[in-house]
Amino acid sequence: MLHRLAVLILLSSACASLPVPALGRPQDRSAAESPKVAVQADGAVGVPAQTVPVSTFLSPEAKEYLAQHLKDMQDPEILKQDAGVPRFMKRYLARDYALFPVERKDEKVGGVHAYVYTPKAGVSARNKDRVLINLHGGGFSGCWPGCAELESIPVAALGKIEVVSIDYRESPEYKFPAASEDVASVYRELLKSHKSQDIGIYGCSAGGMQTAMSVAWFQTHSLPAPGAIGIFCASAGGVLGGDALYTAVPLGEARLALPGAPGAAPPLSYFSGTDPTDPLVSPINSPETLAKFPPTLIITGTRGFELSSALYTHEQLVKLGVEAELHVWEGLFHGFFYNADVPESRDAFNVIVKFFDRHLGG
């Protein structure tokens, strides 16, 4: 008669013989020696201090990248932006220019400033009538053009597709719904020469949030849904919360979430004056809005602070019958694919390219 502890021991012992590198086991074999996990009545878990190595599943390049990233996150100097490029991102940009030959035109599309990327090798025949809109990350307060470049260049080159990255209006000068208006202006312009099902929209972090907000915005502004969307490093409402606060934040950002209860922080100035229950601000709150989402690709990582809300978004879309595809990179953090030299980043770009290829019309 085996109890589950023994089952766990046996199961994990089985796995000790399986080739997972640097395998550990979950059970506490020497209970008297190890620190304990305490469980409170409400299910809260007191977890003792731990030293957590980089994940054994990562490529060698990703392990090195993660180690560097964690050190960067603790260095205020390297986090600063110069002309819209965070310093730690400069080396990633230089590599993108070397790896992915693209043309970049500085234009206005529907009256909104944008960079229009096309691959130097040419747009593929399949993609001649298609276009992707990129909405860059940066907290609605920066990272143009740095994040725009890192999100657009590899996709344009690897996807052999045109990418329009929108320099949407942001804080501190502008407030919601400025970015939603700008995306709609560009979208309307593109609709003059493209079918809606041939247009995809995607972005990372703030850009992922804005992608979801734009889909909601189109619903209430007489615009058709795009053919497919990508919500990366983000969710359809709320980036933080859940288990990720305690797992991904320390392991991916090298800091603790604010200890104790969630408090009120002064609202981001971009969102000041907004109603948090408004589906145009936070589509996750409206099943009616979510149910009309087009096919949606969600990308995150076990160390992305958005992990929990991204997973919750995926669950809700699935429940509502939306075709939602989830990819979670083990051991990797918020926006990891900004470094294109890492194999896992290449895998992510391949997933993005294939997703849009499969779901856009034509």
Add this chain to the structure above:
Amino acid sequence: MLHRLAVLILLSSACASLPVPALGRPQDRSAAESPKVAVQADGAVGVPAQTVPVSTFLSPEAKEYLAQHLKDMQDPEILKQDAGVPRFMKRYLARDYALFPVERKDEKVGGVHAYVYTPKAGVSARNKDRVLINLHGGGFSGCWPGCAELESIPVAALGKIEVVSIDYRESPEYKFPAASEDVASVYRELLKSHKSQDIGIYGCSAGGMQTAMSVAWFQTHSLPAPGAIGIFCASAGGVLGGDALYTAVPLGEARLALPGAPGAAPPLSYFSGTDPTDPLVSPINSPETLAKFPPTLIITGTRGFELSSALYTHEQLVKLGVEAELHVWEGLFHGFFYNADVPESRDAFNVIVKFFDRHLGG
């Protein structure tokens, strides 16, 4: 000129105004007061002790279930099995019998003992030529019929489909490849009356591992691939490792992984004498084997100790061009869907049913 710390603060402040319940923020606003996260040269992270609440994204039922589960995992008495049913699972079984009317026949299929489930409401017209094979969890050393029942009854009833749950040979009396042989015997028998594309195979934990091992076994034993498979609470090789050791194990199993380095544990007696690099034992090691996998559904949770290896399995299948679908339940643990009263479990069963409906032939 904003640095990323400010970006994070701003982003998280944005989210403080978004309706994610009990929202926290990742940044350390009062650095002098809070414990620090230490980053080592190799990227290992020293995480201070934390108290981690149940995830804010869970349904009320799931929060209660998680709290109870964590207490159960620390109670050796309730983990014991009586006649193949772990005591903590008895109430879940009683509910399954009440919720999901099925007929269960105790039979031999291809000479192997099995339970054959059919919904009392009848198999649907769509499913009349289809059958699912369930491989139960239990560490290759128990949990028949408890886990078999919990994995089969809801699927048979909700899916309106026949489910054959195999009582495969296990430790301590038998060793690898006894279970693989038994699955193959049943499969060969079903192939006399079903097309391979109309047969699906799925299981949780050891059953998920065995599902992957069986797909590999069929490849080297002149058997066609099944139409679709489900690897739940498991991976295609190795259940443990990665970030999950440090996140999911404490938060989902209320214990710490063995502190310090992974050590050698005596191999599970079921796998004694096996070669850990053998694709029949651990398909994850063989891209050639994995590349021939049929459409695969992977189900896990942020608190499942299999999380990291399940995600790695998904990434590898996707890279190899296999149609692999991932669902990760925020805040939930290994085998969470055994409790069918929890809304998230119903969502999981719906995902399973829809997946097989979409991918099986006919």
